[in-house]
Amino acid sequence: MNEEYALELIEKGRRVDGRKFDEWRKIEIVPNIVKNAEGSASVKFGETEVIAGVKLEIGEPFPDTPNEGILVVNAEFSPIASPDFEAGPPGEDAIELARIVDRGIRSSKCIKLEELCLEPGKKVWCVFVDIHIINHKGNLLDASALASLAALLNTKIPKIEGEKILRGEFEKNLPVQFKPINVSVCKIKGNFLVDPTLEEEEIAEVKLSLSVRDDDVICAMQKQGSGELKAEEVEKIMDIAIEKSKEIRKMV
Amino acid sequence: MAKSEVKLLIDGKRLDGRLPGEMRKVEMKVDVVSRADGSAMVKFGNTVAIAAVYGPRPLYPKYLQEAKSGILRCRYNMVPFSVVERKNPGPDRRSIELSKVIRLALEPAIFLEEFPKATIDIFVEILQADGSTRVTGINAASLALASAGIPMKDLVTACSVGKIEDTLILDLSGIEDNNSECDMAFAMMPSKEKITLLQMDGTLKKEEVKKLMEMAKDACAKIYEMQKNAIKEKYR
Numbered sequence: 001m002n003e004e005y006a007l008e009l010i011e012k013g014r015r016v017d018g019r020k021f022d023e024w025r026k027i028e029i030v031p032n033i034v035k036n037a038e039g040s041a042s043v044k045f046g047e048t049e050v051i052a053g054v055k056l057e058i059g060e061p062f063p064d065t066p067n068e069g070i071l072v073v074n075a076e077f078s079p080i081a082s083p084d085f086e087a088g089p090p091g092e093d094a095i096e097l098a099r100i101v102d103r104g105i106r107s108s109k110c111i112k113l114e115e116l117c118l119e120p121g122k123k124v125w126c127v128f129v130d131i132h133i134i135n136h137k138g139n140l141l142d143a144s145a146l147a148s149l150a151a152l153l154n155t156k157i158p159k160i161e162g163e164k165i166l167r168g169e170f171e172k173n174l175p176v177q178f179k180p181i182n183v184s185v186c187k188i189k190g191n192f193l194v195d196p197t198l199e200e201e202e203i204a205e206v207k208l209s210l211s212v213r214d215d216d217v218i219c220a221m222q223k224q225g226s227g228e229l230k231a232e233e234v235e236k237i238m239d240i241a242i243e244k245s246k247e248i249r250k251m252v
Numbered sequence: 253m254a255k256s257e258v259k260l261l262i263d264g265k266r267l268d269g270r271l272p273g274e275m276r277k278v279e280m281k282v283d284v285v286s287r288a289d290g291s292a293m294v295k296f297g298n299t300v301a302i303a304a305v306y307g308p309r310p311l312y313p314k315y316l317q318e319a320k321s322g323i324l325r326c327r328y329n330m331v332p333f334s335v336v337e338r339k340n341p342g343p344d345r346r347s348i349e350l351s352k353v354i355r356l357a358l359e360p361a362i363f364l365e366e367f368p369k370a371t372i373d374i375f376v377e378i379l380q381a382d383g384s385t386r387v388t389g390i391n392a393a394s395l396a397l398a399s400a401g402i403p404m405k406d407l408v409t410a411c412s413v414g415k416i417e418d419t420l421i422l423d424l425s426g427i428e429d430n431n432s433e434c435d436m437a438f439a440m441m442p443s444k445e446k447i448t449l450l451q452m453d454g455t456l457k458k459e460e461v462k463k464l465m466e467m468a469k470d471a472c473a474k475i476y477e478m479q480k481n482a483i484k485e486k487y488r
Contacts, residue, residue, distance in 0.1 A: 092352045216457070217456065
């Protein structure tokens with residue numbers, strides 16, 4: 001019902017909430033919302049709300065990158081956020097979302113992982129980014145990526161004493177050099193919509209998500225949904241994403 | 253993001269002697285699992301994938317059924333000995349994501365509405381991994397679907413493209429994949445040039461994305477011919 005109405009409006013060039021096709025919902029970013037986390041942020045895209053927290057731990061580096069810290073991104077679709085979410089281990093949607101956010105942060109070299117080495121081959125900082133969905137009203141991916149970035153930007157590295165992490169006492173900020181922004185674009189009836197709501201996601205034929213870095217370089221891309229795209233459409237979406245990423249980057 | 257200092261291009265040639273735009277040797281064979289309704293094996297160099305299709309068959313438990321359409325299920329799996337370091341059996345996060353993107357790459361090609369309440373199950377097993385496993389799996393799965401007689405709009409054809417040492421390349425091998433600046437998995441229905449899988453990891457400028465898509469499209473046209481030949485071979 002809602003979907004049909006949304007579709008009707010889109011054919012007339014309008015959206016249910018009155019936005020332009022390339023307009024974000026009202027975006028709110030609140031940094032440092034959780035005291036016990038080394039970094040955290042809450043992000044709202046309209047009614048969609050996502051929080052991300054960063055915890056740091058000392059661990060062993062991967063054998064092929066002995067001088068680099070480790071990044072782990074995880075997402076939880078908690079049943080609090082939607083009647084469609086169920087408790088239990090992460091499903092394929094949560095895993096896909098976490099892996100796309102991970103790729104955006106990793107490929108863009110957003111975090112200088114090489115500065116997170118404590119003892120080559122033995123001890124490095126592990127950066128755990130945990131994404132928690134609080135309210136699902138569409139476009140979880142862009143909100144999650146932004147919450148993760150905002151959380152990383154206020155993450156502080158704790159002091160250590162031998163093996164012990166002195167929680168609550170900080171050495172310095174996490175070295176972050178880029179701000180990758182995720183932009184998801186839905187294709188509906190030949191139109192390209194930025195920041196889709198839940199209804200718009202339901203009626204979208206296909207969705208393409210891109211992560212764009214400060215220098216307009218594209219650092220991750222994923223087609224989502226079961227539809228199809230033409231190469232020209234991909235190019236057009238790239239233009240939109242590069243443009244729209246700038247607006248958000250100014251906010252963090 | 254050259255993690256280790258591996259030289260991937262020597263005098264314009266890749267480690268296995270290929271030119272940047274060259275594919276590895278491709279082999280395809282239909283009907284390799286006789287119990288399945290359709291199956292296929294596809295090799296891209298050392299990467300070997302087999303896919304089997306079961307269905308359309310009734311879907312249980314019943315609450316999973318769709319009244320007006322069938323559903324497609326897909327499981328991508330790497331066998332434990334397919335890689336150098338043994339992989340723990342069973343699904344990990346990577347294979348769960350890949351199962352999903354493979355399903356979504358194939359779904360647009362299938363007339364699922366012809367099979368209400370039913371399921372079509374696709375199982376992709378990677379027997380030997382040397383880069384580009386998901387696209388090899390998609391090529392095999394698409395052949396298996398066709399061989400099972402599932403009504404389709406077109407075959408789905410896939411390949412990988414990427415960038416090493418500032419050079420755009422086709423069909424990444426395992427070592428190239430691990431050390432590439434960027435890799436992109438690409439699938440399309442060639443007759444209408446509709447892209448059904450697009451996944452990119454790494455850093456690329458907009459123009460480079462365009463070039464890679466062109467390159468992938470051309471490669472898919474060639475793979476498409478091989479797929480058609482493989483199916484014809486079945487009836488020879």
